[in-house]
Amino acid sequence: MSADEPLLRLDDVEVHFERKRGLIDRVLRTPGGKTVKAVDGVSLDIAENDVVALVGESGCGKTTLGKTAVALQRPTGGSVTYRGQDVWNAKDGKGDVEIPYEEIRRSLQIIHQDPGSSLNPNKTIMKSLQAPLKKWQPSLSPKDRRTRVLGMLEHVGMAPPDDYANRYPHQLSGGEKQRTALVRALLMNPDVILADEAVSALDVSLRVEMMDLLLDLQNEFGTSFVFVSHNLSNARYLAQKAGGRIAVMYLGRIVEVGTAEELLGNPRHPYTKVLRWATADLDPDKARAGAPPVRKIDIPDPSNPPSGCRFHTRCPKAREVCVRENPDLRPHSEDPSSHAASCFRQFRNGEHEYWTSPELTDAPNVDEIRSDGNAIETS
Ligand SMILES: Nc1ncnc2c1ncn2[C@@H]1O[C@H](COP(=O)(O)OP(=O)(O)OP(=O)(O)O)[C@@H](O)[C@H]1O
Numbered sequence: 001m002s003a004d005e006p007l008l009r010l011d012d013v014e015v016h017f018e019r020k021r022g023l024i025d026r027v028l029r030t031p032g033g034k035t036v037k038a039v040d041g042v043s044l045d046i047a048e049n050d051v052v053a054l055v056g057e058s059g060c061g062k063t064t065l066g067k068t069a070v071a072l073q074r075p076t077g078g079s080v081t082y083r084g085q086d087v088w089n090a091k092d093g094k095g096d097v098e099i100p101y102e103e104i105r106r107s108l109q110i111i112h113q114d115p116g117s118s119l120n121p122n123k124t125i126m127k128s129l130q131a132p133l134k135k136w137q138p139s140l141s142p143k144d145r146r147t148r149v150l151g152m153l154e155h156v157g158m159a160p161p162d163d164y165a166n167r168y169p170h171q172l173s174g175g176e177k178q179r180t181a182l183v184r185a186l187l188m189n190p191d192v193i194l195a196d197e198a199v200s201a202l203d204v205s206l207r208v209e210m211m212d213l214l215l216d217l218q219n220e221f222g223t224s225f226v227f228v229s230h231n232l233s234n235a236r237y238l239a240q241k242a243g244g245r246i247a248v249m250y251l252g253r254i255v256e257v258g259t260a261e262e263l264l265g266n267p268r269h270p271y272t273k274v275l276r277w278a279t280a281d282l283d284p285d286k287a288r289a290g291a292p293p294v295r296k297i298d299i300p301d302p303s304n305p306p307s308g309c310r311f312h313t314r315c316p317k318a319r320e321v322c323v324r325e326n327p328d329l330r331p332h333s334e335d336p337s338s339h340a341a342s343c344f345r346q347f348r349n350g351e352h353e354y355w356t357s358p359e360l361t362d363a364p365n366v367d368e369i370r371s372d373g374n375a376i377e378t379s
Pocket residue numbers: 017018019036037038056057058059060061062063064065230302
């Protein structure tokens with residue numbers, strides 16, 4: 001791996017799902033056979049000891065992108081490299097494979113929203129946790145395996161570990177199952193863990209406890225986390241404490257990325273403003289002030305996304321050029337840090353056609369949106 005090679009690099013990744021014409025399509029005489037562009041041109045680097053929180057509304061492609069990052073989903077376009085090795089070339093045995101696919105698989109782990117799904121209901125916790133160790137570290141003696149499992153259970157606060165190890169999954173609470181799933185992932189000594197809505201199902205107090213645990217472990221083991229959440233508060237909590245980034249997704253694309261402070265303190269993309277508005281507990285006084293900063297509430301169909309900038313159908317700042325052209329993710333001219341957004345408004349007035357392009361005539365009255373007199377910046 002060269003010095004400037006990140007741990008994981010996603011380069012112009014696409015994941016398009018072909019939806020076959022099914023029975024319902026035939027009954028309803030709908031065409032079917034559509035392509036869902038779940039991820040459509042995403043580039044993202046993940047460094048060692050990094051935390052990236054992916055946020056966005058349901059169906060925007062968070063899980064698909066997360067799974068693609070940890071090599072559980074093959075992209076239909078672009079590439080994913082782990083320490084400079086193309087993941088899918090390794091899987092297919094193409095070219096000079098420097099890192100075997102099995103090694104990549106072990107290094108990239110996942111914990112799901114439903115932690116029970118990774119635990120066999122008929123096996124004790126000890127048996128479930130020993131199984132992957134047997135596979136990946138066959139040289140460990142049974143005694144060492146046991147010691148490793150008990151040590152990790154204790155580490156995540158499941159004490160006395162012997163008691164938990166002898167239980168079956170149904171004898172654990174939701175939070176305990178989630179900790180067990182985390183132990184299962186950590187036992188692989190991974191470089192990256194994808195935590196897909198891993199705290200969403202937990203009570204608020206347990207959620208914070210679990211996020212703190214993730215942060216402690218990230219600190220201690222240097223594991224990078226890709227944290228998927230539809231909740232911007234959770235994303236902010238993790239990204240801020242870990243010094244990581246938040247990446248906002250909209251219809252298969254990352255539309256803004258930056259530190260929690262940059263992204264929430266000074267959101268550049270109109271969609272990030274919507275998310276901030278919708279997350280009341282971020283800043284109760286400011287966030288919900290006024291009506292939502294969108295023109296339409298309905299979410300477009302991911303199999304038929306809008307042309308140009310995909311947010312143009314909802315964006316209160318959209319102009320005609322936004323219907324034709326797709327803005328790249330670029331740093332703001334005054335703020336060339338890690339903070340980047342894909343909106344023509346990133347250009348200075350005079351540097352892009354956006355500023356002279358006519359406003360969209362189909363825009364519902366912006367005054368209507370602002371009928372309560374609250375300021376929604378329109379310039
Ligand atoms: N295996 C699949 N086959 C076909 N379409 C899929 C498949 N997996 C996901 N999709 C579609 O891709 C889009 C993105 O789905 P994805 O699960 O990545 O979204 P998400 O942001 O994780 O949503 P949620 O917050 O609801 O979990 C959706 O339109 C979904 O229906």
